[in-house]
Amino acid sequence: MASGWSLLIGLIIIVAASLAAWFLSPKGENLTVWRSTLILSFVSCYLMWAIVFLAQWHPLIAPKRADMRPDRVPS
Known part of the structure:
Protein backbone atom coordinates (compact mmCIF):
# COMPACT_ATOMS: atom_id res chain seq x y z
CA MET A 1 0.00 0.00 0.00
CA ALA A 2 0.97 3.60 -0.48
CA SER A 3 2.47 5.40 2.47
CA GLY A 4 4.55 8.43 3.29
CA TRP A 5 7.66 6.28 3.26
CA SER A 6 7.46 6.08 -0.53
CA LEU A 7 8.27 9.79 -0.81
CA LEU A 8 11.20 9.51 1.59
CA ILE A 9 12.62 6.41 -0.12
CA GLY A 10 12.26 8.09 -3.52
CA LEU A 11 14.03 11.19 -2.21
CA ILE A 12 16.91 9.10 -0.86
CA ILE A 13 17.27 7.36 -4.22
CA ILE A 14 17.26 10.70 -6.07
CA VAL A 15 19.89 12.15 -3.73
CA ALA A 16 22.08 9.07 -4.25
CA ALA A 17 21.65 9.28 -8.03
CA SER A 18 22.47 13.00 -7.97
CA LEU A 19 25.61 12.39 -5.93
CA ALA A 20 26.63 9.65 -8.34
CA ALA A 21 26.05 12.01 -11.26
CA TRP A 22 28.13 14.69 -9.51
CA PHE A 23 31.14 12.44 -8.95
CA LEU A 24 30.90 10.10 -11.94
CA SER A 25 30.14 12.55 -14.74
CA PRO A 26 32.74 12.52 -17.52
CA LYS A 27 35.55 15.00 -17.04
CA GLY A 28 36.22 17.59 -19.69
CA GLU A 29 34.99 20.92 -20.88
CA TYR A 46 11.11 12.98 -8.85
CA LEU A 47 8.94 16.10 -8.57
CA MET A 48 6.61 14.89 -11.30
CA TRP A 49 6.29 11.48 -9.67
CA ALA A 50 5.74 12.98 -6.21
CA ILE A 51 3.04 15.37 -7.44
CA VAL A 52 1.18 12.59 -9.25
CA PHE A 53 1.60 10.26 -6.26
CA LEU A 54 0.24 12.81 -3.81
CA ALA A 55 -2.61 13.79 -6.14
CA GLN A 56 -3.77 10.16 -6.18
CA TRP A 57 -3.11 9.64 -2.48
CA HIS A 58 -5.17 12.65 -1.33
CA PRO A 59 -7.46 13.71 -4.19
CA LEU A 60 -8.92 17.21 -4.07
CA ILE A 61 -12.18 16.16 -5.74
CA ALA A 62 -14.03 13.13 -4.38
CA PRO A 63 -15.46 10.77 -7.02
CA LYS A 64 -19.25 10.68 -7.33
CA ARG A 65 -21.30 7.57 -7.88
CA ALA A 66 -23.20 7.58 -11.17
CA ASP A 67 -25.55 4.71 -10.29
CA MET A 68 -27.55 6.64 -7.65
CA ARG A 69 -30.80 8.49 -8.30
CA PRO A 70 -30.57 12.30 -7.94
CA ASP A 71 -33.16 12.38 -5.15
CA ARG A 72 -31.17 9.80 -3.12
CA VAL A 73 -27.80 11.57 -3.13
CA PRO A 74 -26.48 11.84 0.43
CA SER A 75 -25.48 15.32 1.47
Missing part, protein backbone atom coordinates in the same frame (compact mmCIF):
# COMPACT_ATOMS: atom_id res chain seq x y z
CA ASN A 30 31.35 19.77 -20.71
CA LEU A 31 31.53 18.71 -17.04
CA THR A 32 29.08 21.38 -15.88
CA VAL A 33 26.63 20.57 -18.66
CA TRP A 34 26.64 16.86 -17.77
CA ARG A 35 26.18 17.52 -14.06
CA SER A 36 23.42 20.06 -14.58
CA THR A 37 21.55 17.92 -17.08
CA LEU A 38 21.62 14.75 -15.00
CA ILE A 39 20.77 16.36 -11.67
CA LEU A 40 17.99 18.52 -13.11
CA SER A 41 16.56 15.48 -14.90
CA PHE A 42 16.55 13.43 -11.68
CA VAL A 43 14.94 16.21 -9.67
CA SER A 44 12.33 16.95 -12.36
CA CYS A 45 11.35 13.29 -12.65
Whole structure:
Protein backbone atom coordinates (compact mmCIF):
# COMPACT_ATOMS: atom_id res chain seq x y z
CA MET A 1 0.00 0.00 0.00
CA ALA A 2 0.97 3.60 -0.48
CA SER A 3 2.47 5.40 2.47
CA GLY A 4 4.55 8.43 3.29
CA TRP A 5 7.66 6.28 3.26
CA SER A 6 7.46 6.08 -0.53
CA LEU A 7 8.27 9.79 -0.81
CA LEU A 8 11.20 9.51 1.59
CA ILE A 9 12.62 6.41 -0.12
CA GLY A 10 12.26 8.09 -3.52
CA LEU A 11 14.03 11.19 -2.21
CA ILE A 12 16.91 9.10 -0.86
CA ILE A 13 17.27 7.36 -4.22
CA ILE A 14 17.26 10.70 -6.07
CA VAL A 15 19.89 12.15 -3.73
CA ALA A 16 22.08 9.07 -4.25
CA ALA A 17 21.65 9.28 -8.03
CA SER A 18 22.47 13.00 -7.97
CA LEU A 19 25.61 12.39 -5.93
CA ALA A 20 26.63 9.65 -8.34
CA ALA A 21 26.05 12.01 -11.26
CA TRP A 22 28.13 14.69 -9.51
CA PHE A 23 31.14 12.44 -8.95
CA LEU A 24 30.90 10.10 -11.94
CA SER A 25 30.14 12.55 -14.74
CA PRO A 26 32.74 12.52 -17.52
CA LYS A 27 35.55 15.00 -17.04
CA GLY A 28 36.22 17.59 -19.69
CA GLU A 29 34.99 20.92 -20.88
CA ASN A 30 31.35 19.77 -20.71
CA LEU A 31 31.53 18.71 -17.04
CA THR A 32 29.08 21.38 -15.88
CA VAL A 33 26.63 20.57 -18.66
CA TRP A 34 26.64 16.86 -17.77
CA ARG A 35 26.18 17.52 -14.06
CA SER A 36 23.42 20.06 -14.58
CA THR A 37 21.55 17.92 -17.08
CA LEU A 38 21.62 14.75 -15.00
CA ILE A 39 20.77 16.36 -11.67
CA LEU A 40 17.99 18.52 -13.11
CA SER A 41 16.56 15.48 -14.90
CA PHE A 42 16.55 13.43 -11.68
CA VAL A 43 14.94 16.21 -9.67
CA SER A 44 12.33 16.95 -12.36
CA CYS A 45 11.35 13.29 -12.65
CA TYR A 46 11.11 12.98 -8.85
CA LEU A 47 8.94 16.10 -8.57
CA MET A 48 6.61 14.89 -11.30
CA TRP A 49 6.29 11.48 -9.67
CA ALA A 50 5.74 12.98 -6.21
CA ILE A 51 3.04 15.37 -7.44
CA VAL A 52 1.18 12.59 -9.25
CA PHE A 53 1.60 10.26 -6.26
CA LEU A 54 0.24 12.81 -3.81
CA ALA A 55 -2.61 13.79 -6.14
CA GLN A 56 -3.77 10.16 -6.18
CA TRP A 57 -3.11 9.64 -2.48
CA HIS A 58 -5.17 12.65 -1.33
CA PRO A 59 -7.46 13.71 -4.19
CA LEU A 60 -8.92 17.21 -4.07
CA ILE A 61 -12.18 16.16 -5.74
CA ALA A 62 -14.03 13.13 -4.38
CA PRO A 63 -15.46 10.77 -7.02
CA LYS A 64 -19.25 10.68 -7.33
CA ARG A 65 -21.30 7.57 -7.88
CA ALA A 66 -23.20 7.58 -11.17
CA ASP A 67 -25.55 4.71 -10.29
CA MET A 68 -27.55 6.64 -7.65
CA ARG A 69 -30.80 8.49 -8.30
CA PRO A 70 -30.57 12.30 -7.94
CA ASP A 71 -33.16 12.38 -5.15
CA ARG A 72 -31.17 9.80 -3.12
CA VAL A 73 -27.80 11.57 -3.13
CA PRO A 74 -26.48 11.84 0.43
CA SER A 75 -25.48 15.32 1.47
